[in-house]
Amino acid sequence: MLAAQSIRSSAQVVLSPLPSREQWVGCLVGQCIGDAVGAPVEGLPPKDCQKHVEKVLRQGILDDTFLGQSRFGQYTDDSQLARELLLSLVEHGQFHIADYAGRIARLFRSGEVVGAGKATAEVARRLSEGVAPDEAGIPAPSAGNGSAMRVAPIGLWYADQPEALIAAAKEQSRITHQDNRCAAGAVAVAGAVALALRGGSLSPEPFLAELSEWVRAVDQTVAFDVYQLSSWVSLSPDAASTFMARAGLCPGYEGEWQGISGYVVSSVLWSLYSFLRSPSDFLQTIETAVAVGGDVDTTAAMAGAMSGAYLSVTKLPVHLCERVTDQGRWGLSELTQLAERAHLAWTEPRRR
Numbered sequence: 001m002l003a004a005q006s007i008r009s010s011a012q013v014v015l016s017p018l019p020s021r022e023q024w025v026g027c028l029v030g031q032c033i034g035d036a037v038g039a040p041v042e043g044l045p046p047k048d049c050q051k052h053v054e055k056v057l058r059q060g061i062l063d064d065t066f067l068g069q070s071r072f073g074q075y076t077d078d079s080q081l082a083r084e085l086l087l088s089l090v091e092h093g094q095f096h097i098a099d100y101a102g103r104i105a106r107l108f109r110s111g112e113v114v115g116a117g118k119a120t121a122e123v124a125r126r127l128s129e130g131v132a133p134d135e136a137g138i139p140a141p142s143a144g145n146g147s148a149m150r151v152a153p154i155g156l157w158y159a160d161q162p163e164a165l166i167a168a169a170k171e172q173s174r175i176t177h178q179d180n181r182c183a184a185g186a187v188a189v190a191g192a193v194a195l196a197l198r199g200g201s202l203s204p205e206p207f208l209a210e211l212s213e214w215v216r217a218v219d220q221t222v223a224f225d226v227y228q229l230s231s232w233v234s235l236s237p238d239a240a241s242t243f244m245a246r247a248g249l250c251p252g253y254e255g256e257w258q259g260i261s262g263y264v265v266s267s268v269l270w271s272l273y274s275f276l277r278s279p280s281d282f283l284q285t286i287e288t289a290v291a292v293g294g295d296v297d298t299t300a301a302m303a304g305a306m307s308g309a310y311l312s313v314t315k316l317p318v319h320l321c322e323r324v325t326d327q328g329r330w331g332l333s334e335l336t337q338l339a340e341r342a343h344l345a346w347t348e349p350r351r352r
């Protein structure tokens with residue numbers, strides 16, 4: 001808790017050493033890999049997702065058919081929108097709500113968005129019709145994970161400025177989701193990326209205590225769930241998923257999902273669980289994130305971003321890195337160039 005207190009009293013944290021270029025690339029590419037592994041089985045029950053990860057991650061069989069493509073590696077809206085967020089941060093040097101909202105609207109208008117959620121699609125339509133970015137978001141109590149799934153670049157860009165990280169994660173969330181729990185989920189994911197960038201040995205309890213302090217600035221209930229996760233990390237996935245699938249939901253609520261739903265609290269908690277259970281093993285993290293069933297392109301995208309930021313791209317499996325693609329564009333080399341360009345822009349003023 002000491003670290004959190006020192007952060008509250010200061011707008012800037014001195015990171016030494018600075019996060020590496022490879023960690024930034026790892027975050028972006030790790031997100032895309034998780035997303036691409038989960039996408040073909042999004043919405044399916046645990047037994048199908050378990051078979052899928054066994055085939056893709058354990059046996060290395062990469063012949064999924066997804067959206068009519070026979071090659072593994074297509075990622076979805078989660079990572080398309082994260083990439084756009086990083087592009088926007090590089091272009092403006094800070095989070096710029098109008099620019100990012102414009103990018104969301106353009107991606108949807110282009111027809112190139114893959115596997116989009118209903119809430120974000122509806123908001124993109126409103127944005128295209130000229131509704132202001134701070135008024136277009138779906139109101140509470142709709143609380144999907146659409147603004148948490150894309151937020152990882154905020155964790156990179158504001159890694160040493162917790163207050164700015166919280167503000168930017170919140171602001172980007174409200175473009176599509178007005179519910180406070182969505183903003184809190186976005187702070188949790190961006191915050192986890194920022195904490196992962198510190199590297200070193202990682203133990204869940206202090207990690208989650210510091211993260212929950214940041215989330216508390218937005219929503220106390222979600223902050224408590226994040227804090228409580230430290231007592232769930234040691235549970236098996238079967239046991240943990242029964243708790244987490246229901247975290248933050250009203251008693252008696254029955255959803256249609258088997259596994260982890262698209263509700264922001266349960267999916268963000270599951271991504272944190274997947275990362276913190278095996279911080280030194282990217283494949284295991286993605287396996288845990290997907291095998292649970294449900295909204296698994298998103299749980300794995302968020303967990304992949306955290307794991308990639310922690311481990312750096314050099315520790316990600318090369319054969320999976322080489323496959324990520326967005327309809328033939330924005331594969332490994334373009335994503336690497338973008339993350340390196342962003343990293344250079346970020347580090348230059350900090351080296352002076």
Ligand SMILES: [Mg+2]
Binds near residue numbers: 114115298
């Ligand atoms: Mg998706």
